[in-house]
Amino acid sequence: MTTSGPSLNQPPSRRIAEELRAAIEAGHLAPGDKLPSERALAQEYGAARNTAREAIRLLAEEGLVTARHGSGVFVREPQRLFRFGSDRYSRSNRETGLTPFRLEARRQGKEARIDVAYISREHPPQDIAERLDVPVDEDSVLHRENHYFADDEAVQIVSTYLRWDEAQGTPLTQPRTGKDGIYGRLEDLGHIMTRVRDEITARMPTPAEAAVLDLPSGVPVIEVLHTSLDQEGEPFEVSRYVHRADRTGLLYELSVE
Structure with missing residues (x-):
């Protein structure tokens, strides 16, 4: 040299x-x-x-x-990216019986695993409370946290927040929510997803996120703060996706009006 x-x-x-x-x-x-x-x-x-x-x-x-x-x-060897975007909540994907993550893992020939880390009634973070229009100083949300793996490698953390007054006493409080997952149960409650809003940022991980995702030093995360809106335009579910930036790409195809 x-x-x-x-x-x-x-x-x-x-x-x-x-x-x-x-x-x-x-x-x-x-x-x-x-x-x-x-x-x-x-x-x-x-x-x-x-x-x-x-x-x-x-x-x-x-x-x-x-x-x-x-x-x-x-x-480091280049990795094929898991790509998620505008079709991840589509009914056609849901009708396959597989989650978007399992579909993407299958496309790459990888074995998907989803671990339910915990389910709890909690005070919501400020940004979640604002989007769901619930009190920030009360146990007003159900928080479900899942960890996603491909061939036993951690890829993403998903924290889903639902209004407690809707989720209590339903399968949404259980690890297995039944056919069509949480969106199927939310449809049972009258919320049909018609629009989504994704807020995307890049940042360095927290120590807890770095530990779960087993991140090498210097690798950032992509955070997607997703809000589901129903047929009345009402927000009814918010999920925070934390992706390994070296394993994930975001793909959005939008109509221009």
Whole structure:
């Protein structure tokens, strides 16, 4: 590896990271390739091992490399994205008997698993209370949290909020809600989804989210705050989707009026 003029003015760790990044981008270090050890990098660049360690940390924060315990540090391999969008709530998909996640996993030849983390009556977060028009200082919502896996790899966290006064005493409070899932039970209550509103942001994960999703350092999440509206234009369900950004893409096809 050779150094360029501008990089000589950078801290040693950033100079090492810059050259490794260039090698990855040029394909000299291909996906799956193992990086030189900290000791080897330190010798090559005439630096201390902690300097080489910092350079690798910088690359990991950018999502370019990942450490495998006991094996070393490797260039991350590109992953096929799970794509979710405007059709995920369509009746035609629901009629297959599979959730959007299970359908997408099947398309990729992966085994889907959905774990019900918990179901509880709670005070809602402020943004949820505003969208469902319920008190923020009361146990006014039912909160269902599910963790989604593909081939045992965590992909997304979904937190669904429903008005407690509607959900209480129904299968919505149980892990298994029956045919057509929660939307089937909400239709039983008179709410037919006719419109959705998705608010999409990107951010770094909370420590709890990073632990559930087993996120490598530097990988952000995509948050989709979804609101279902019924035939009366009334919001009746809000779900917060937290996706691994390195595993998920969003695809929306909208008519232009």
